[in-house]
Amino acid sequence: MQLLLNILILICLYSLIGFSFKIIYSALSSFVLDIAIILSIAPYITYTLVQTYPNFIFAILVTLICCISLSIFFYFILYNPLKKLKLENWQILLSSLGVYIILQNLISIIWGDSTLSFRTWEVKTGHLILGTYITDVQIITFISCVILLFFSWLFIEKTKIGQQIKVVSSNPKLSSYYGISVNKATMCSFALGSGLAACAGILIAADTDMTPTMGFNWLLYGVVAMIIGGMGKIRYLVLGALLLATAQHLSAYYLDSKWMNATAYIILIIFLFFKPYGFSGQKLKKQEL
Amino acid sequence: MDYILHLAILICIYTILAQSLSLVAGYSGQISLAQAGFYGIGAYTTALLSVNYGFPALATMPLAMLLSGLIAYIVSKVAVKTVDDYYIIITLGIQVVIFSILNNWQEVTRGPLGISGIPSFDLFGFEIDSKIVFLIVAVFFSGLIWFVLHQIASSPFGRVLRALSEDEVYTKSLGKNVGQYKIVSFTISGMFASIAGVLYANYINYIDPSSFTVDESIFILSIVIIGGMRNLKGIFFAAIFLVLLPEALRFVGMSSSISANMRQIIYGIALILVIYQMGVRKKNLTNRI
Numbered sequence: 203m204q205l206l207l208n209i210l211i212l213i214c215l216y217s218l219i220g221f222s223f224k225i226i227y228s229a230l231s232s233f234v235l236d237i238a239i240i241l242s243i244a245p246y247i248t249y250t251l252v253q254t255y256p257n258f259i260f261a262i263l264v265t266l267i268c269c270i271s272l273s274i275f276f277y278f279i280l281y282n283p284l285k286k287l288k289l290e291n292w293q294i295l296l297s298s299l300g301v302y303i304i305l306q307n308l309i310s311i312i313w314g315d316s317t318l319s320f321r322t323w324e325v326k327t328g329h330l331i332l333g334t335y336i337t338d339v340q341i342i343t344f345i346s347c348v349i350l351l352f353f354s355w356l357f358i359e360k361t362k363i364g365q366q367i368k369v370v371s372s373n374p375k376l377s378s379y380y381g382i383s384v385n386k387a388t389m390c391s392f393a394l395g396s397g398l399a400a401c402a403g404i405l406i407a408a409d410t411d412m413t414p415t416m417g418f419n420w421l422l423y424g425v426v427a428m429i430i431g432g433m434g435k436i437r438y439l440v441l442g443a444l445l446l447a448t449a450q451h452l453s454a455y456y457l458d459s460k461w462m463n464a465t466a467y468i469i470l471i472i473f474l475f476f477k478p479y480g481f482s483g484q485k486l487k488k489q490e491l
Numbered sequence: 492m493d494y495i496l497h498l499a500i501l502i503c504i505y506t507i508l509a510q511s512l513s514l515v516a517g518y519s520g521q522i523s524l525a526q527a528g529f530y531g532i533g534a535y536t537t538a539l540l541s542v543n544y545g546f547p548a549l550a551t552m553p554l555a556m557l558l559s560g561l562i563a564y565i566v567s568k569v570a571v572k573t574v575d576d577y578y579i580i581i582t583l584g585i586q587v588v589i590f591s592i593l594n595n596w597q598e599v600t601r602g603p604l605g606i607s608g609i610p611s612f613d614l615f616g617f618e619i620d621s622k623i624v625f626l627i628v629a630v631f632f633s634g635l636i637w638f639v640l641h642q643i644a645s646s647p648f649g650r651v652l653r654a655l656s657e658d659e660v661y662t663k664s665l666g667k668n669v670g671q672y673k674i675v676s677f678t679i680s681g682m683f684a685s686i687a688g689v690l691y692a693n694y695i696n697y698i699d700p701s702s703f704t705v706d707e708s709i710f711i712l713s714i715v716i717i718g719g720m721r722n723l724k725g726i727f728f729a730a731i732f733l734v735l736l737p738e739a740l741r742f743v744g745m746s747s748s749i750s751a752n753m754r755q756i757i758y759g760i761a762l763i764l765v766i767y768q769m770g771v772r773k774k775n776l777t778n779r780i
Contacts, residue, residue: 233576280763287770288777291576292522296716297766299709303759307752422587425580464591467584474581475569 204335205455209447211340211409214347215402216443219424221351221436222398225358228371228433229391230281232291234298235421236392237399239305240269242417244400245407246313266400273396274389276301282385302418309414319411343405350401354394355436367391419463426470445469496622498734500694503629504687505730507636509714510723511683516712517720518644519676520656524708525566525582528589529681531703532559533688535593538606538698548610548693555689556682563681567674586708593700605699609692629690636683637723643679644721652676653721713758716765733758 223237244265251261280301284294358364363386369377370387378384406412406420423446431442446466453465512526536555540546546554570581593600600606611625643649655662655669663669692698710733718729736757740750 233580284767284770287767287774289766289770289773292579293766293769295576295579296522296712297763300759300762300766303709303762304756307755307759310752311749422583426584429577429580458595460595461591464588464595467587470584471569471581471588474573474577 205451207336207340209444209451211343212447212450213440213443214344214351215406215420216423216427216446217351217436217440218347218398218402219420220428220431220439220443221354222395222402223421223424224428224433224439225354225367225391225398226395227428229367229388230285230294231371232294233425234281234294235302235418236273236276236298236396237424238417238421239302240273240396240399240417241403241406241420242412242414243272243305243309244269244403245412246309246318246414248404248407249313249318249412262401262404265404266397269396269400270393273392277389277392282388306414306417313414315414317411317413319407337409339405339409343409346401346405350398351436354398357394363387363390367394423466426466429470430473493622496626498738500622500626500629500690502731502734503626503633504691504694505711505714505734506727507633507687507690508684508711509718509726509730510633510637510640511680511687512711513715513718513721513723513726514640514643514652514676514683515680516715517722518649518652518656519673520652521570521673521677522579522712523570523582523677523680524579524705524712525586525589526680526684526711527703527705527707528586529559529563529684530688530691530707530711531589531593531700532562532681533685534692534698534703535600535606535688536685537689538609538692539599541610541693542606542608548689552686552689555685559685559688560678560682563678564674566681567677570677571670571673583705583708586705590700590704593703600700603699603701605697607697609696609698611693611696625694629694632686632690636686637727640683641723644723648672648675710758713762717758717761 219237219241226234226236247265247268248261251264252258255261280297281294284297358367366377366382366387367390369380369382370384371391374384377387402420403417406416427443427446428439429442430445431438431440446469449469450462450465453461508526508530512523515521515523533555536558537546537548537551540551540554541548566582566585570578570585573581594602596602644652651662651667651672654665655667655672659669691702714729714733715726717733718726737750737754740753
């Protein structure tokens with residue numbers, strides 16, 4: 203039972219990260235590591251705010267605003283010009299890697315390399331429900347992940363700007379002929395993606411504390427979940443997250459927890475080899491010719 | 492004086508690594524992040540063989556090349572199915588898997604403790620323990636690899652690689668087996684990287700998995716990108732620049748804790764600038780046409 207609960211929490215986090223990555227990926231049509239930066243910088247901003255002014259809601263709101271403006275700033279200063287120069291995807295990925303390296307080291311310089319925690323409450327054993335222990339943080343993580351995913355799904359499907367994001371991601375040139383601002387739609391998807399990632403970062407840090415390099419690992423799990431799930435609907439993403447989380451926990455259970463990392467990538471490699479379009483079967487990548 | 496020799500040896504090792512990566516990343520246009528993994532395989536092969544079974548160091552070199560060539564062959568068989576940014580992700584996955592095997596398979600590799608007491612090179616009965624002689628050996632190997640890579644690059648094989656990096660479909664239409672060329676270049680690159688690993692292990696006499704992480708791969712890739720993707724001489728100068736950079740920072744008077752971060756920030760910035768420059772050059776080229 204405890205295993206199932208842990209898997210459930212992981213699924214939530216993976217889906218959230220995978221979704222935020224997918225939004226930016228579909229808008230820009232190339233991998234960027236923006237989410238990794240946001241994931242690690244968001245808890246640090248919250249940490250500083252909580253230290254100076256102990257009010258969590260306020261701190262989280264300010265963090266969200268900071269993260270969203272940071273990623274929009276990077277969109278305008280870096281990705282938009284690079285996209286206009288018609289660079290290839292790997293070049294954009296590598297430039298975002300450069301941004302990641304810079305910001306991650308800035309975090310190390312400012313806050314230090316050691317593990318920090320913004321937990322002000324004391325650690326409790328958690329509630330006993332159906333024979334499993336569940337902590338407050340896990341309950342909050344679960345509920346907020348579900349709410350966030352649901353509302354962002356609603357946002358994409360039901361609002362006008364959400365539809366514009368979808369249109370732009372499927373064909374940017376044609377959509378500009380129909381009077382849809384590509385810039386505005388991409389900006390919105392950056393804002394949405396980084397906002398979700400900031401929430402995910404804070405949730406992760408509330409559970410397992412923070413280090414400057416944590417963003418990269420979590421992002422890669424999200425990416426693996428996305429690739430396994432495929433580029434289709436959000437439920438395939440959740441399915442991918444389910445498979446990934448289950449496999450990781452089973453390997454931790456039968457082998458050792460240190461093999462969790464390797465398991466994720468072995469699954470990724472197997473999927474890219476045998477089923478490159480993921481569960482959904484939608485065309486996600488340019489297959490080898 | 493000893494320290495200068497040490498830096499010169501490091502420059503030789505990184506030149507080998509980066510130039511062999513250039514065969515994959517530059518000539519055949521497949522950005523790989525698994526180079527440090529093959530470097531690690533080389534280092535661990537020689538360490539395990541010479542510590543456990545008393546093999547002479549030079550005799551382990553062909554074995555290390557064989558082993559990492561074999562692994563590189565299998566890996567590239569998998570990786571060749573993907574293109575562009577998926578190739579980066581899959582090689583990143585392979586790098587993480589290799590690292591976690593080195594780090595976690597404690598019965599064989601002794602995990603994070605590392606392997607100590609690796610004997611130095613011995614050449615026809617003379618043990619090489621002075622740095623200056625080792626430098627000569629390192630220069631010999633890096634010169635040899637530079638020469639071989641130059642020959643490969645200017646051979647018909649290298650021309651096909653260059654063609655396929657420019658336009659894969661077109662190269663295929665000329666009747667070239669594109670996948671086979673990619674696999675062969677990746678295998679050669681992995682074999683050369685393991686030579687660097689053998690040199691490193693016999694020089695430092697102690698290895699642990701932390702020398703073969705993803706960060707190391709990113710560092711090697713940034714040497715290649717900053718040096719110019721297909722420019723072997725440029726890569727050599729970039730290796731000098733990036734290896735000497737921390738020393739320069741220390742000279743300016745930065746404390747060592749910040750200078751490690753500063754160095755990464757500088758190469759992050761360099762990465763972005765170089766990629767931006769690539770875009771500008773590409774735009775100018777298309778304008779001229």
